[in-house]
Amino acid sequence: DSGVTQTPKHLITATGQRVTLRCSPRSGDLSVYWYQQSLDQGLQFLIHYYNGEERAKGNILERFSAQQFPDLHSELNLSSLELGDSALYFCASSVRETFYEQYFGPGTRLTVT
Amino acid sequence: GIQVEQSPPDLILQEGANSTLRCNFSDSVNNLQWFHQNPWGQLINLFYIPSGTKQNGRLSATTVATERYSLLYISSSQTTDSGVYFCAVEPTGRRALTFGSGTRLQVQP
Numbered sequence: 001d002s003g004v005t006q007t008p009k010h011l012i013t014a015t016g017q018r019v020t021l022r023c024s025p026r027s028g029d030l031s032v033y034w035y036q037q038s039l040d041q042g043l044q045f046l047i048h049y050y051n052g053e054e055r056a057k058g059n060i061l062e063r064f065s066a067q068q069f070p071d072l073h074s075e076l077n078l079s080s081l082e083l084g085d086s087a088l089y090f091c092a093s094s095v096r097e098t099f100y101e102q103y104f105g106p107g108t109r110l111t112v113t
Numbered sequence: 114g115i116q117v118e119q120s121p122p123d124l125i126l127q128e129g130a131n132s133t134l135r136c137n138f139s140d141s142v143n144n145l146q147w148f149h150q151n152p153w154g155q156l157i158n159l160f161y162i163p164s165g166t167k168q169n170g171r172l173s174a175t176t177v178a179t180e181r182y183s184l185l186y187i188s189s190s191q192t193t194d195s196g197v198y199f200c201a202v203e204p205t206g207r208r209a210l211t212f213g214s215g216t217r218l219q220v221q222p
Contacts, residue, residue, distance in 0.1 A: 056208035
Protein backbone atom coordinates (compact mmCIF):
# COMPACT_ATOMS: atom_id res chain seq x y z
CA ASP A 1 0.00 0.00 0.00
CA SER A 2 1.57 3.27 -1.18
CA GLY A 3 -0.53 5.44 1.12
CA VAL A 4 -2.09 7.26 -1.84
CA THR A 5 -5.82 6.76 -2.18
CA GLN A 6 -7.99 7.27 -5.23
CA THR A 7 -11.74 7.21 -5.52
CA PRO A 8 -13.73 5.80 -7.13
CA LYS A 9 -11.96 2.61 -8.23
CA HIS A 10 -14.22 2.16 -11.20
CA LEU A 11 -16.47 4.57 -13.06
CA ILE A 12 -18.76 3.89 -15.99
CA THR A 13 -20.40 6.82 -17.70
CA ALA A 14 -21.78 7.91 -21.05
CA THR A 15 -20.33 10.12 -23.74
CA GLY A 16 -20.85 13.81 -23.14
CA GLN A 17 -20.95 13.44 -19.36
CA ARG A 18 -18.68 14.97 -16.73
CA VAL A 19 -16.87 13.10 -13.94
CA THR A 20 -14.60 13.97 -11.04
CA LEU A 21 -11.76 11.74 -9.87
CA ARG A 22 -10.34 12.23 -6.42
CA CYS A 23 -6.86 11.67 -5.04
CA SER A 24 -5.61 11.87 -1.46
CA PRO A 25 -1.82 12.04 -1.20
CA ARG A 26 0.34 10.40 1.43
CA SER A 27 0.47 12.26 4.69
CA GLY A 28 3.05 15.04 4.42
CA ASP A 29 3.32 14.98 0.63
CA LEU A 30 2.80 18.35 -1.03
CA SER A 31 2.92 17.26 -4.67
CA VAL A 32 0.18 15.51 -6.61
CA TYR A 33 0.63 14.28 -10.17
CA TRP A 34 -2.02 12.93 -12.55
CA TYR A 35 -1.42 10.37 -15.29
CA GLN A 36 -3.56 8.68 -17.92
CA GLN A 37 -2.91 5.15 -19.16
CA SER A 38 -4.76 3.92 -22.22
CA LEU A 39 -4.17 1.22 -24.81
CA ASP A 40 -3.90 3.81 -27.59
CA GLN A 41 -1.76 6.49 -25.94
CA GLY A 42 0.16 4.48 -23.36
CA LEU A 43 1.14 6.20 -20.14
CA GLN A 44 0.91 9.99 -20.26
CA PHE A 45 1.65 12.69 -17.73
CA LEU A 46 -1.26 15.10 -17.38
CA ILE A 47 -0.56 17.69 -14.69
CA HIS A 48 1.37 18.38 -11.47
CA TYR A 49 0.35 20.45 -8.45
CA TYR A 50 2.56 21.45 -5.56
CA ASN A 51 1.04 22.87 -2.41
CA GLY A 52 -2.03 24.07 -4.24
CA GLU A 53 -0.31 25.58 -7.26
CA GLU A 54 0.03 24.16 -10.75
CA ARG A 55 3.68 23.36 -11.42
CA ALA A 56 3.75 21.45 -14.71
CA LYS A 57 1.39 20.57 -17.50
CA GLY A 58 1.66 17.65 -19.86
CA ASN A 59 -0.72 16.26 -22.44
CA ILE A 60 -3.86 17.38 -20.69
CA LEU A 61 -6.83 18.12 -22.92
CA GLU A 62 -8.71 21.39 -22.56
CA ARG A 63 -11.80 19.37 -21.55
CA PHE A 64 -9.87 18.21 -18.50
CA SER A 65 -8.98 20.31 -15.47
CA ALA A 66 -7.53 19.70 -12.06
CA GLN A 67 -7.03 21.42 -8.76
CA GLN A 68 -5.38 20.82 -5.43
CA PHE A 69 -7.23 21.93 -2.32
CA PRO A 70 -5.87 23.42 0.93
CA ASP A 71 -5.99 19.98 2.58
CA LEU A 72 -3.76 18.83 -0.35
CA HIS A 73 -6.21 16.38 -1.88
CA SER A 74 -6.66 16.80 -5.61
CA GLU A 75 -9.48 16.36 -8.08
CA LEU A 76 -9.30 15.72 -11.81
CA ASN A 77 -12.38 16.86 -13.69
CA LEU A 78 -13.11 15.33 -17.07
CA SER A 79 -15.91 16.87 -19.14
CA SER A 80 -17.62 16.26 -22.49
CA LEU A 81 -16.37 12.72 -22.25
CA GLU A 82 -15.56 10.78 -25.40
CA LEU A 83 -15.04 7.07 -25.95
CA GLY A 84 -11.30 7.70 -26.25
CA ASP A 85 -11.18 9.03 -22.69
CA SER A 86 -11.67 5.49 -21.40
CA ALA A 87 -8.47 4.77 -19.49
CA LEU A 88 -6.86 4.13 -16.16
CA TYR A 89 -6.17 7.40 -14.34
CA PHE A 90 -3.40 7.36 -11.76
CA CYS A 91 -2.41 9.94 -9.28
CA ALA A 92 0.89 9.98 -7.48
CA SER A 93 2.25 12.04 -4.63
CA SER A 94 5.66 13.15 -3.47
CA VAL A 95 7.13 15.28 -0.73
CA ARG A 96 9.29 16.90 -3.42
CA GLU A 97 8.43 19.65 -5.87
CA THR A 98 10.06 17.69 -8.69
CA PHE A 99 9.12 14.32 -10.23
CA TYR A 100 11.46 12.57 -7.84
CA GLU A 101 10.27 9.72 -5.61
CA GLN A 102 6.59 9.51 -6.55
CA TYR A 103 4.21 7.10 -4.84
CA PHE A 104 1.31 5.96 -7.00
CA GLY A 105 -2.28 5.31 -6.09
CA PRO A 106 -4.15 2.23 -7.36
CA GLY A 107 -5.84 4.16 -10.14
CA THR A 108 -9.41 4.88 -11.24
CA ARG A 109 -10.64 2.92 -14.24
CA LEU A 110 -12.93 5.08 -16.34
CA THR A 111 -15.13 3.49 -18.98
CA VAL A 112 -17.02 5.78 -21.32
CA THR A 113 -19.86 4.08 -23.22
CA GLY B 114 8.63 16.60 -28.76
CA ILE B 115 11.13 14.18 -27.30
CA GLN B 116 10.96 10.55 -28.40
CA VAL B 117 11.48 7.70 -25.93
CA GLU B 118 12.03 4.22 -27.28
CA GLN B 119 12.27 1.10 -25.16
CA SER B 120 13.56 -2.28 -26.16
CA PRO B 121 12.80 -5.08 -26.29
CA PRO B 122 9.01 -4.66 -26.25
CA ASP B 123 8.54 -8.14 -24.79
CA LEU B 124 10.83 -10.43 -22.85
CA ILE B 125 10.29 -13.91 -21.43
CA LEU B 126 12.82 -15.26 -18.95
CA GLN B 127 13.26 -18.28 -16.78
CA GLU B 128 13.57 -17.61 -13.09
CA GLY B 129 17.19 -16.91 -12.17
CA ALA B 130 18.15 -15.40 -15.51
CA ASN B 131 19.57 -11.91 -15.98
CA SER B 132 18.23 -9.28 -18.35
CA THR B 133 18.97 -5.82 -19.70
CA LEU B 134 16.27 -3.36 -20.73
CA ARG B 135 17.14 -0.35 -22.82
CA CYS B 136 15.71 3.17 -23.08
CA ASN B 137 16.81 5.54 -25.85
CA PHE B 138 15.77 9.17 -25.92
CA SER B 139 16.07 11.73 -28.67
CA ASP B 140 17.05 14.92 -26.82
CA SER B 141 18.79 16.15 -23.69
CA VAL B 142 17.04 15.48 -20.40
CA ASN B 143 17.12 16.79 -16.83
CA ASN B 144 15.63 13.66 -15.38
CA LEU B 145 15.20 10.00 -16.25
CA GLN B 146 13.20 7.54 -14.22
CA TRP B 147 12.40 3.86 -14.37
CA PHE B 148 9.04 2.52 -13.20
CA HIS B 149 7.61 -0.96 -12.75
CA GLN B 150 3.94 -1.78 -13.22
CA ASN B 151 3.08 -5.15 -11.72
CA PRO B 152 0.50 -7.49 -13.28
CA TRP B 153 -2.18 -6.02 -10.98
CA GLY B 154 -1.55 -2.53 -12.31
CA GLN B 155 0.34 -0.97 -9.41
CA LEU B 156 3.06 1.47 -10.47
CA ILE B 157 6.28 1.77 -8.50
CA ASN B 158 9.10 4.24 -8.94
CA LEU B 159 12.33 2.21 -9.27
CA PHE B 160 15.08 4.70 -10.03
CA TYR B 161 15.61 8.40 -10.48
CA ILE B 162 18.75 8.39 -12.60
CA PRO B 163 19.50 11.37 -14.86
CA SER B 164 23.10 10.17 -15.10
CA GLY B 165 25.46 7.60 -13.63
CA THR B 166 24.71 4.25 -12.04
CA LYS B 167 22.52 3.23 -9.15
CA GLN B 168 21.79 -0.12 -7.56
CA ASN B 169 18.91 -1.35 -5.47
CA GLY B 170 19.14 -5.01 -4.59
CA ARG B 171 18.98 -7.13 -7.74
CA LEU B 172 18.16 -4.11 -9.88
CA SER B 173 20.58 -1.55 -11.15
CA ALA B 174 20.37 1.24 -13.70
CA THR B 175 22.86 3.20 -15.74
CA THR B 176 22.21 6.38 -17.70
CA VAL B 177 24.68 7.77 -20.22
CA ALA B 178 23.12 11.16 -20.81
CA THR B 179 25.66 12.25 -23.42
CA GLU B 180 24.75 9.24 -25.56
CA ARG B 181 21.04 9.50 -24.72
CA TYR B 182 20.33 6.08 -23.36
CA SER B 183 19.66 4.28 -20.11
CA LEU B 184 19.86 0.61 -19.17
CA LEU B 185 17.99 -1.28 -16.48
CA TYR B 186 19.62 -4.51 -15.31
CA ILE B 187 17.68 -7.22 -13.55
CA SER B 188 19.78 -10.00 -12.08
CA SER B 189 18.61 -13.39 -10.80
CA SER B 190 15.09 -12.62 -11.93
CA GLN B 191 12.12 -13.76 -9.87
CA THR B 192 8.48 -14.26 -10.83
CA THR B 193 7.66 -11.12 -8.84
CA ASP B 194 9.72 -9.13 -11.36
CA SER B 195 7.04 -9.76 -14.00
CA GLY B 196 5.16 -6.78 -15.30
CA VAL B 197 5.89 -3.78 -17.49
CA TYR B 198 8.95 -1.60 -17.08
CA PHE B 199 8.63 2.02 -18.18
CA CYS B 200 11.29 4.59 -18.77
CA ALA B 201 10.27 8.25 -18.50
CA VAL B 202 12.25 11.40 -19.21
CA GLU B 203 11.92 15.07 -18.35
CA PRO B 204 13.30 17.03 -21.32
CA THR B 205 15.68 19.88 -20.63
CA GLY B 206 13.72 23.12 -20.42
CA ARG B 207 10.30 21.48 -20.04
CA ARG B 208 8.68 20.33 -16.84
CA ALA B 209 6.81 17.26 -18.02
CA LEU B 210 7.45 13.53 -18.13
CA THR B 211 7.37 11.61 -21.40
CA PHE B 212 7.06 7.85 -21.12
CA GLY B 213 8.30 5.09 -23.37
CA SER B 214 5.93 2.36 -24.45
CA GLY B 215 7.42 -0.07 -21.96
CA THR B 216 9.03 -3.50 -21.89
CA ARG B 217 6.70 -6.31 -20.86
CA LEU B 218 8.65 -8.87 -18.83
CA GLN B 219 7.39 -12.32 -17.99
CA VAL B 220 9.48 -14.43 -15.61
CA GLN B 221 8.53 -18.08 -15.68
CA PRO B 222 9.18 -20.44 -12.74
